[in-house]
Amino acid sequence: MKVYMVGGAVRDRLLGLPVSDRDWVVVGATPEAMIASGFTPVGRDFPVFLHPQTHEEYALARTERKTGHGYHGFVFHAAPDVTLEQDLQRRDLTINAIAEDEDGRLIDPFGGVRDLQDQVLRHVSPAFAEDPVRILRVARFAARFTEFSVAAETLMLMRQMVEHGEVDHLVPERVWQELSRGLMEKKPSRMFEVLRECGALARLLPEVDRLWGVPQRAEYHPEVDTGMHLMLVLDMAARLKASLPVRFACLTHDLGKGTTPPQLWPRHIGHEQRSVGLLRQLCVRLRVPSDCREIAEVVAREHGNIHRAGEWTAAALVRLLERCDAFRKPERFEEILLACECDARGRLGLGEQDYPQGQRLRRALRAAQGVDAGEIARQAQARGLSGPRIATLIHEARVAAVAQAL
Incomplete structure (x- = not known):
């Protein structure tokens, strides 16, 4: 049984970025051996275990075979004879397909270190086309790693996936998950630029995609184009x-x-x-x-x-x-x-x-909040007033307070 750190933890360490979560792959083990070693099973689709002390995730090396459309259309195979290279080959991008052994030695069968140096987002293998979520992930990584470009062959493959209707099978939860994460990246505009370039934006967010090419009044919008404005x-x-x-x-x-x-x-x-x-x-x-x-x-x-x-x-x-x-x-x-x-x-x-x-609206709100709505209501009720008339009195008092403050 051999253990390797994989994925984002290796990538971010090589980029000099802080590493928060670490993922591990275990080669040459069975679920029974993992449980016997004190690991807790948590995976539903394939064998994933929590370390007894660190509670980090350890996944058995696995391969996958596409059986249908969308994110769930896969059958996974995890067994002691699955190699590390086979496991890495099923990953999305070369920069995420680098492993590190317990001695700190890098295993990089697909050129991920070179692509990190060249700042390129490149798919590992043709199997990339089997999972449409990867289109969203590439776009999200473009928003995070703002100096990286998408390899021409990867962008072409993404276009082909869109043309073949793969993105139409994405479930809403996964689209929102990746979209929301991309929005929170360093330069979210790049996510939408990549999605638009491969044609996925028109399928996933047609309301957003149609904004490009729509002009606005130049005196208010020097950039004119509505899509360009949205990115800014x-x-x-x-x-x-x-x-x-x-x-x-x-x-x-x-x-x-x-x-x-x-x-x-x-x-x-x-x-x-x-x-x-x-x-x-x-x-x-x-x-x-x-x-x-x-x-x-x-x-x-x-x-x-x-x-x-x-x-x-x-x-x-x-x-x-x-x-x-x-x-x-x-x-x-x-x-x-x-x-x-x-x-x-x-x-x-x-x-x-x-x-x-x-600032003007904040001042107005502070002034209006100074009005004691409860006291106005009590006095109005004592005069036999109720309902809409009380609401009007509160509104008028707030207007007076705002007028005085401004």
Whole structure:
């Protein structure tokens, strides 16, 4: 029985990056031998075990054979006669197919070290085409390793997979898992650029894909192209260390512009409500978590109004705060403002500009929060008032407080 460290831990160590999780492959062992050594079995699809002390994952060396479409269409074979090279050959990229033995010696049968040095994302073998999740993984790695390029032959293979309909068999959970991880990478725009280049974006996120080639008013968008603007917004969100819900809101805030009739370009009147409708469909299709969906919907509907907050009266600001549910969920409202700031600064040449609208709305919210709604309600009830009339009194008091503060 021999044990090797494999995958991302070896790759990241060679790149000089911190190593958080380590994965191990065991060659020449059986499940019974692993259990006898104190390991705990956890794998459902193939034999994976937890180390008795470190609780790190140890997988028996295995091969796989494609039996159907999609992520689950495989039969795995794990046995003592499966070699390390056979196990590495089934991996996605050469940079993830490097192993290290207990003495620190590298086993690199597919040139992963060379590709790390050359900064290339290259598939290990033709078996790459059997798993469509790997298209998403390559795109995600492009967003993480921003200086790496996708090998021409790998990109060609990815295009062929798309043309053969492989991505159409991806389950929503895996698409969202990889998409959400890619959004949180260093330069998320690269994920979408790679997906678009191989044709997968049009299959997985047609609402996003159709934004390229759609012009906007140059006085507001020096970059003009809506797809280019979206990429700038996503990278601004990464630069500002935004959370996943904020980054998803940035991704989906302008979907409606893709459905503006060309004869109405470059104006996009009413795109906000169209964006909300498309967003809801996308969220159902990919089973997007509620925290991401809720913030994205408010941003899609209100980002134009938030951008214009510097021109608005106290009454209009309070109505905007109410529509954003800022009084009940001030923390969420802060994330909404951050998404809008990313939208405003995600424009060609405008990345360093301030976003005074956000500061004005924060001041307005603080002033309105100073109103004692409970006391107003008690006094109104003592006068025999109820329901909508109490809500109106609270609203009017908030407007007065905001007017005085601003």
